[in-house]
Amino acid sequence: MxxxxxxxxxxxxxxxxxxxxxxxxxxxxxxxxxxxxxxxxxxxxxxxxxxxxxxxxxxxxxxxxxxxxxxxxxxxxxxxxxxxxxxxxxxxxxxxxxxxxxxxxxxxxxxxxxxxxxxxxxxxxxxxxxxxxxxSGVFASAASMDKEFTKKLLEANGLPQGDHVVLRDADGAVCADPKLLDDAARERLGLPVFVKPSRAGSSIGITKVTDWADFPEAVATAAAVDEKVIVEASVPGREIECGVLAGRDGGAPEASVPAEIKLRPGTDWYDFAAKYLDDAVDFDVPADLTPEQTRAVQQQARRAFLALDCRGLARVDFFLGTAPDGSDRLVINEVNTMPGFTPISMFPRMWAATGVTYPELVDRLVATAVREGARAPR
Ligand SMILES: Nc1ncnc2c1ncn2[C@@H]1O[C@H](COP(=O)(O)OP(=O)(O)O)[C@@H](O)[C@H]1O
Ligand SMILES: [Mg+2]
The missing domain is CATH 3.40.50.20 (Rossmann fold)
Structure with a gap:
């Protein structure tokens, strides 16, 4: 001993x-x-x-x-x-x-x-x-927390994003004025839109808007959480998540089997109540995907992890829909650098289904951090 x-x-x-x-x-x-x-x-x-x-x-x-x-x-x-x-x-x-x-x-x-x-x-x-x-370190954590910059970095790395607008005035200053979304942008995004605080979580401050008359109130709700408000076109599709772990000994990152969040009838989207209060969702671990779909999700999850300069762990959340030509359309919704970690949370469950038990997962994360040591430039 x-x-x-x-x-x-x-x-x-x-x-x-x-x-x-x-x-x-x-x-x-x-x-x-x-x-x-x-x-x-x-x-x-x-x-x-x-x-x-x-x-x-x-x-x-x-x-x-x-x-x-x-x-x-x-x-x-x-x-x-x-x-x-x-x-x-x-x-x-x-x-x-x-x-x-x-x-x-x-x-x-x-x-x-x-x-x-x-x-x-x-x-x-x-x-x-x-x-x-x-x-993750300072940069990856901050960038992944901010939906605007997550999208910018993913886009710059060839990872497609749904259409969206950040409310900014003519000078580019953040400004939560609903009038800043002009008619052309409303036409382009179409209804419904998701109005979100750029930096938040747990669906707090998010409204699904199905009538433009409700848009000003949705902007105010989001702005109460974060002065920066992002308006996203609705991306139809299944909600798929994938866990990523930094490679052992500094190797390439590894992706878990993906999982699916299935909303039960009567639940429209994965809002706060659906996440924590209601019995509103089923988790499918692993998700029922074709081998090609699984590979595409895992590859994009690893690429997102690298695009954002993540370390240690991340959970990458997707929408899997259908493109106009009938092919799959895979869009990354967001990246969580410290995903929920209870034994019933998605991240540990996805790794358990991949063959990494909860204690092994914790052990690996701690070992990686110890191996990497303090991060400040030397
Ligand atoms: N553009 C979108 N299209 C369709 N559904 C969306 C969109 N954005 C968010 N949602 C729904 O809202 C939920 C919460 O949004 P998300 O951006 O993941 O916020 P949070 O960071 O608070 O988890 C998603 O899980 C999904 O159900
Ligand atoms: Mg989310």
């Missing part, structure tokens, strides 16, 4: 300031349970909804129990030391200045979704601190 000193110390960071706080806690609970205690020494770091960092109390609940969502509550205040010499976390005792107690960590697993987690912000903090971490 290895001694404690031989173990890799992993700080699993969860919770956070985004609307996906609870789901992050649930994901982290599963990740922690999967880390082999013989090899890993786990430090549980919670970020409260107001942004406070704590070493989570031992009784911190990370599962949904009796319908109650978990939330980071108490714990010892802790802070990430920005000076790379600190190598980790400073424990802050109440009432004192930064205390001497330092917890060195070998690697951080930020199991955080959405703003301040999946958008490059915590990644920047970790790079300043010189601590290796799981997943």
């Amino acid at each position: 290895s001694s404690k000193a031989d173990k890799v110390r992993v700080a699993v960071v969860f919770g956070g300031r985004s609307a996906e706080h609870a789901i992050s806690c649930v994901s982290a609970g599963s990740v922690i349970a999967a880390l082999d205690p013989e090899r890993y020494d786990v430090v549980r770091v919670g970020i409260a909804t107001d942004g406070r960092w704590v070493l989570a109390d031992p009784d911190q609940r990370l599962a949904i129990t009796e319908g109650e969502l978990p939330e980071v509550s108490g714990g010892t205040a802790v802070s990430l030391v920005g000076d790379p010499a600190g190598r980790g976390l400073a424990v802050l005792e109440p009432g004192s200045a930064i205390g001497p107690a330092l917890t060195e960590v070998d690697v951080v697993f930020p199991v955080l979704h959405g703003a301040y987690g999946e958008d490059g912000t915590i990644q920047g903090l970790l790079e300043m601190a010189g601590v290796p971490y799981v997943g």
Whole structure:
């Protein structure tokens, strides 16, 4: 048996300031349970909804129990030391200045979704601190979080996108004025359109507009989440997802078997309620696709991962429809750099169906991060 000193110390960071706080806690609970205690020494770091960092109390609940969502509550205040010499976390005792107690960590697993987690912000903090971490870096995280820049980068790499318009004024400044979508653009996009905040998740702030009379309200709803509003033509088709993992030892990225999200009758699109509240969807893992369709999805998923400069892991979401000539039309909807990570989430399920168990997946992600080491330019 290895001694404690031989173990890799992993700080699993969860919770956070985004609307996906609870789901992050649930994901982290599963990740922690999967880390082999013989090899890993786990430090549980919670970020409260107001942004406070704590070493989570031992009784911190990370599962949904009796319908109650978990939330980071108490714990010892802790802070990430920005000076790379600190190598980790400073424990802050109440009432004192930064205390001497330092917890060195070998690697951080930020199991955080959405703003301040999946958008490059915590990644920047970790790079300043010189601590290796799981997943994409600052740029890929920020670019994948922003639907406008995701589309630009994918398009520039020959990965086709559905028609869309970002609301900007004549100077190019972001401006959530519905009149900026002129008649020609309305004609071109056609109805329905999906009106979205450019940087959000969990379908928050998104409206499917089927009548232009409802468009101004949809723009206001999206703008309440993000000042940058994107209007997308509807892309008809099946919703297909594919997991990507960085290659072992720096090799080419690998794609999982794809899965399909099947909306049950009565559910029009994959909105917030369908994602978390209703029993509105079925997951088909693997998706019922032809071998050619599977290959096309996997190839585009790997290309998207590289186009956005992702690291570690990503889930690439597609629409699979039919082109006017009857051939398949595969369009990437979005790329998630820290997809849901509960055992029933799509990403781990797709990898399980590909032959990578949940503990193997977690192990591989941590090992990749440790191997790559701190990212700052040397
Ligand atoms: N252009 C589109 N055409 C058809 N359906 C769409 C389109 N954009 C979004 N949707 C529907 O809305 C859901 C949420 O949109 P998405 O862009 O994935 O937002 P989020 O980042 O919040 O998950 C999708 O899963 C899909 O059901
Ligand atoms: Mg989505």
